[in-house]
Amino acid sequence: MTKVAPPAQNQRFEDGSLIWLAGKQYPLRLTKKEAKGLVFRESVGFELSAREQKFAAERLTAFYREHTRQAVSKLAARYAKQWGLQINEIRVTSAKRRWGSCSRRNTLNFSLRLAMVPPEALEYVVAHELAHTRHHNHSSAFWAFLGQILPDYETQRRWLRQNGLKLPDF
Template structure:
């Protein structure tokens, strides 16, 4: 009976859950560190994410939190160097230059004008933004998302017709790790930031996701479908590999 009582007491002892994120102090400030356990990991590893401008610390399944944090602290210099290499954030404010379908546009505030956002410009492409200056970031973000939805819906349905498949809906998100996805029921999801890339890159991502309506994998038959829908896929993939991370620098936090 005594043994059982002690076991019960031990089982009821409070268990403190392991944090999923910690803050690491740098010489230049602080940075969020996301903790992830991986059963296949054999050592501690660090990765700086350009999209979220934070750090991921991967731990072996049996690794200790204390060892992981010590590992991160020993590599503060490495983290700082990589964070410093990230492109500067460009907010949606007066005078900022942002790409729309790959073409740089300067944001110009037009407080006296009616409407919301429209394109124009004679000497250089311009995004005109009407209304109160405090509303400029939100109005620019809303404009880009509307344009992204229009282009992605059109491209998705065009490729679906070419492939003889159906899609149930198209949604937009601000994802950090993937540009698009396709569910088993035909729902497509994309990053709205694709509107910042050249039009052919957006078109490729639409073809890629629509092809999953036939092949929910990345095997040879899937890529044959993508090439049928979008023969220039290698050029689009090269562009994303080289410039994709930079799309996350615009309007961060808007």
């Protein structure tokens, strides 16, 4: 399990509000366009029709969920293949107090809040939970195995510990 400290602030959804994605912040633009849902473009940021402002939190939740699902699935498949690990199922949850977890049956849960963190930190959480499919505990064997999968894991672990609480709630 990878725990997260409780968030310190609420996400705002005004024109110009900053939204985290993959470790960077992008502005939210409320437009007069009849845009469908929340649209993201690297060069512009997030765009949402002003009429949908009241649904902004829901739209962002769906966006984060999809982003996390894609990023996590790709990495998990790669690690599973590389290390011969068995995954039962991958779920994306709205958990606020943990980044990820692994059940006895190797069902892996990942928080959609992982969409906010840098890709390397997300990768750490995926590697951590994947390592639990072999060691269902935090024994020294677990940490040694994680170190084989991801030699630099300590840096990312520290990043999450130090910055997890700066990420907004919504």
